[in-house]
Amino acid sequence: MRIVTWNVNSLNARLPRVIDWLETMTPDVLCIQETKLAEDAFPAEEFAKLGYESVHHGQGQWNGVAILSKVGIEDPLSGFADGGGPDDDARIIWATCGGIRIASSYIPNGREVGHEHYKYKLAWLGRLQAHLEKNHTPADDVVVVGDFNVAPEDKDIWDSKAFTGATHVSTPEREAFEHILQWGLSDVFRNRYPDESGLYTFWEYMAGRFHKREGMRIDFILATQPLTSQCELILMDRNARKGEKPSDHAPLLADFKR
């Protein structure tokens, strides 16, 4: 089973590239973030032509997450089932695809350390943790993917000095991320390449970051142990960040023996 996560930064702007990419890479499941589409503006028919069922949790203009699957979509759930109230933003959608519980998630950016949005980011990561604790066990087949807007270690960014005092690298963010892993998820890329640096999933459009190889590894495929041990391939498709109208994120792809 091939599972991919990709922050497309507007599905409307990216649809031709996403369709081309799907035809070439043929994932079983594609999790999309930042559709920036209203709930009913999702181009489900375009994906159905390629053999994908889909579910979308959208709000228009900002955020929006989706799951496309060739192996079925059961029990879709938008947001959290953690006993809390609804999230104002469309940032996570769950579905069971081929027997695996999968979440496509877009963690809040945080804007600035200490900002209201930063507090929302930490609270949001806490809700993800609570949802996992309430609904699953680490022995289940669970895969949480998406744009976490957190770089877990300094080797996940191009220059630690450039991030002094910035979001994405602060201790509370890294601890909240680590706490989620401690529940029972592995960062599948890091598990396979413990020491690798310089491989990223995101490069700012500004200042020629991509061409200068100044990126960040902030998109993840997190999996419970039964799946992590069955990972055969994990890579970021840097080529998808090149050329005409790319997203600022590259797809992250994993193959599992399923």
Added chain:
DNA sequence: ATGGTGGCCTTGCCA
């Protein structure tokens, strides 16, 4: 060097 680029419901805000 506090810039730069790209997306949106665009003349400001978000990333």
